[in-house]
Amino acid sequence: MRKIVFIEPNPPDFHIFSRMPLPRLGTVLLGTRLRQSGYEVKSYVESVGELDLKDVLSADLVCISTITSTSSRSYEIAKLVRKAGIPVAMGGPHVTYLPEEALQYADYVLRGEADDVIVDFIKALETGKGLDKIAGLSYYKDGAIKHNSTAPFCKDLDTLPAPDFSVISGMETENIRKLTIAPIMTSRGCPYDCSFCSVTGMFGQKYRFRSKERVIEELENHRKYGGDWVFFYDDNFCAHKKRTKELLSTMIEKRLTPNWTAQVRVEIAKDQELLDLMKKSKCHTVYIGLESINPQTLKLYNKQQSVEDITNCIRTLHKNGIRIHGMFVFGSDQDTTDTIAETVRFAKKNDLESVQFLILTPLPGTKCYRDLEGEGRIISKDWSLYDAHHVVFEPKLMSYYELQTETMRATKEFYSLWQIARRAARFDLFNVGIKTYGHSLTKKWIKNNQYFVEYTRALTSAGKRIELAAKKTAEDVKEKFRQIELAGGVPGQSAGSPYNR
Structure with missing residues (x-):
């Protein structure tokens, strides 16, 4: 077994970050480790480039990484690969929580972190x-299905290799500059355990950190390729404030200050020294899970923050010249249509640069999933709909249709032409660009998903559940693979296939 192909399927629909392809680090790190062990490795990240099916089917093993929203497509790809007689291994959060489901389509499932077992797994095969x-x-x-003991978390993140992005098809050494935003991980884990988040089950509730020296080394490598944007991949970049300050101070000292973005929590606003270092080291935008301005909803989400914390954070970050991408989640058992309308007013009043208004989604492995499943309120397990933009459960204080359409209306209002004009009047060109992009994307999404809006209307009118015909996913997959039918052996597919380009 010499050639191993990794695949990271595309999400089923576009979203606010669709124009900024950012590979998840899991497959890159595993591919790097295998390449260092002497194996031929290639990774296909569909947000970066299309699959070359002929190349995929020349592999000795195909490994597919999946989150819940990409699992339907992952399973379709797995079926086609196995039909050609090639074994398939799957990993990622979704199959970690639902390995029995995944084994209907794959030969092997690697649950949790596979960094320390991937080489031994290949050797065992x-x-x-x-x-x-x-x-x-x-x-x-x-x-019979056998589940080996759970893999321990990687204790020393410095033992992980620096990610070699040239394993990604389309990002070979000569094309590495295509990686306009470099993802750099400095930690894993999160102790907060929000009710809708699957991170803690995958990476644990205890923070694990990479050393400052290893992070600086990656920043230096990125600079060699002319990169001037970095996304710190952590779930909470400022989890350990003292450590973060030391890292930022070293970046400033070594003049390693690309424009950077990261996910943080509202607590950072209480530390002025940290904010000063963030600004000086060229922090451009922070992504914050504000989640709700309904105190009862914040408690249900186990968010461990108050509305006052949120308001103070926004005001303080803006005062320090740091932009905010705010993420809100609608649909808790305490949310109404008024909650959604009030949230839009709040976002506009507080001048948030960009937002995502998301629909509560019961991802497998979360408390939210367990609760709604136990109450019989999950109405669809078409996983392609689990992208936080579709209603897949029965809301308590709203109808299906209200939650779906009011969330869409909220996004339309925030990214309206009026909001664009307001920013233009201030000569705020960055925000004009952001809001123009958001306006265009919202119109496109609504047009493409009108079938689902009508589905929620029918659900609401009927007053009962109606099984959703998964035509969108099934027809899409059928069309995608129309030219690459495997029944007669693969390598004879049409030269016109998009997967041969």
């Missing part, structure tokens, strides 16, 4: 021995 010793592995043995 090569020798046909030792699969029972691979921590975190689920597979069929003697006709």
Whole structure:
């Protein structure tokens, strides 16, 4: 077994970050480790470039990474690959929580973090021995599913290799400049355990950090390729304020100050020294899970922050010249249509640069999923709809249709032509660009998803559940793979296939 192909499927629909392809680091790190161990590795990230099916089907093993919203497409790809006689391994949050489902389509599932087991897993496949010793592995043995013991979290993140992005098709060494925004991980884990978030189950509730030296080394490598944008990939970049300050101070000292963005929590606003260093080191925008301005909803989400914290954070960050991308989640058992309308007014009044108004989505592995599943309120398990833009559960204080359409209306209002004109009047060209993009994207999304809006209307009118025909996903997959039918053996597919370009 020499050639291994990784695939990171595209989400089923476009979203606010669709024009900024950013590969998830999991497959890149695993591919880097295998390449360093002597294997031929290629990774296809569909947000970066299309699959070359002929190349994929020349692999000895295909590994597919999936989140919930990409799992339907992942399963379709897995079926086609296995039909050609090639084994498939799957990993990622969705299959970590639902390995039995994944094993209907894949030969192996690697649950949780696979960094410390991936090489041993490949060697076990090569020798046909030792699969029972691979921590975190689920597979069929003697006709029954076997789940090996859970893989421990990687304790020392400095043992992970620096990600080699040239493993990604389209980002080979000569094209590495295509990575306009470099994802750099400095930590894993999160202790907050929000009710709708699957991070803690995947990466644990204890923070683990990379050393400052390793992070600086990656920043230096990125600069060599002319990169001037960095996204710190952590779930909470400022989790350990003292450590973050030391890193930012070193970046300033070494003049390693690309424009950078990161996910943070509202608590950063209480530390002026940290804010000064963020601004001086060229922090451009922070992404904050503000989630709600309804205190009861914040409690239900286990967010551990108040509306006052949110308001103070926005005011303080703006005072320090730091832009904010605010993320709100609608649909808790305490939310009404008034909550949504008030949130839009709040976002506009507080001059947020950009927002995502998301619909509560019960991702497998979360408390939200367990609660709604236990109450029989999940109305669809078409995973392609689990992108936080579609209603997939029965709301308590709103109808399906109200939650869907009011969330869409909120986004339209925030990114309205009037809001664009207001920014233009201030000569705020950055925000004019952001809001123009948001306006265009919102119109396109609504047009493409009108079928789903009508579905929620029918649900509401009927007063009961109606099984959603998964035509969108099924027809899309059928069309995508129309030219690459595997029944007669693959390598004879049409030269016109988009996967051959």
